[in-house]
Amino acid sequence: MRSITDEQFRSWSHGLLRSDEESYAALFDASYDALFRYTLYITHDKAAAADILQDVYLKLWQVRESIDPDRSLRALMYQMARNYALNHERQRKRHAAEAIDDDHPSVSFDTVNDDELDAAMLKRHLERWISEMPQRRREAFMLSRFEGLSHEEIASLMDLAPKTVNNHIVLALQHIRRKLDGFREREFPTDSGLT
């Protein structure tokens, strides 16, 4: 969504106010991927993220007449996605009897010399390290890393102080760094950690 101009968003807002389907479709096409990723940062569940986005876009159409073109539609959509995703998380946590996450059985390969295997395994580990971070830390970090949002923007979206956003991201990086060092230690005892 970074690459989309505010002007473009404003024109879609006016389109929505007119109940213009083409604007709605164009907005969907342009914004879906970013919103999907964002929802995923919170839920870490692709099926849930897709469900949530379906609700978000449906809702957006339902409230189209009350959209204020002078306010940021981009921010509104992020906010809607966030509210729905957080609600989903609350319900999920309530219903799940804290089942042990079996999605990531610990890997035990004898040989890890093959470069491709190495990369795939590292990626899987990275995903796991990120997923085990507290939800808000993950959200802040991912928004910064993949959506290129400034700390200010993340702060207003998550209702945090910019300083706290900075802390979240630093802690997230430290967390990954620690895990990575441990991983390299285990897998490549001769390697000297980060290069």
Added chain:
Amino acid sequence: MNTDRTYQPNVEILSGLDASQQHAIQHLWELCGQVEPSVATDRKAETRAMLLSRIAQEKHVPKVADRSALRLVRRTSVVRTAAYRTVSLAAALVIAVALIVFSGGERYRVAPGSDANLIHLDDGTSVLLSPGSRLTVGNSFGKDDRAVRLRGEAFFNVAKGPLPFSVKTADATTTVLGTSFNVRSWPGSLSDMSHIVVETGRVSVAIDHLQAIVEPGQALTVSPKALTPVETDPQERLAWRSGGFSYDNELIGTILEDVERRFGISVKAPASIRLRPVTIHRKEVSDASEFIGDIAATISVRYRTTANGLEMYLD
């Protein structure tokens, strides 16, 4: 991997670090780039098709067309307590009591959980009565006066006439000659003072020792100390007429009572939640849990379904 998104770590993260530390962070940053989530493209296409077909369908249903038919349907569902429907002895007794108390006056009631009802009074005035509300039309209506009694919330579109039209609520009397306005009065509720919103024309609101004129675009909440009209947006304020909810800085407890009446369900919440004010505007609400969910998300509390409705709660 991310050719179109090569975002760099924010300078704040890098500030105060030496070159090798900055390099290490840059390395981590790039490493993490591998795990950018991909979008479930099949679901995206599915969602897109679903949404667009829904919108197309919506267009085929005439939006405001044929309101008269709609009114007819609504009107038939109005419960006329004074009508003679002796289904059971108990019902007959209730009717007898009603007839005595209101001396033949007509009573309209809309059951909680049903649609708002449009009532046409004999003088040409129409009244949109909200769920759970009760309207009593006096015996002398149209002869000596045009007086009705309201418990609940209703929007009045008063036909012009020689007799003043008045709405009596527990704490006030609202009088007009011909105009459209909304009266809300839920005695015993959290916000139980009568609340009057004027859309067109002019309205006089009176309590036993005070009186005030409320102009179009103004609202007034009755208080025994003062009657002070304030500017408002009637369209937004009266969202209930089209199935919406709209509140400015309203106690959540009051909102929950409206939701209960509108959907005919019970919504529980502890006082710590009920006494919090919230501002929320929704043009159309078709699902109670969705709306409660929105409120819950706004104030960061949880909600769940119960046997007979919903519950908001703190962790």
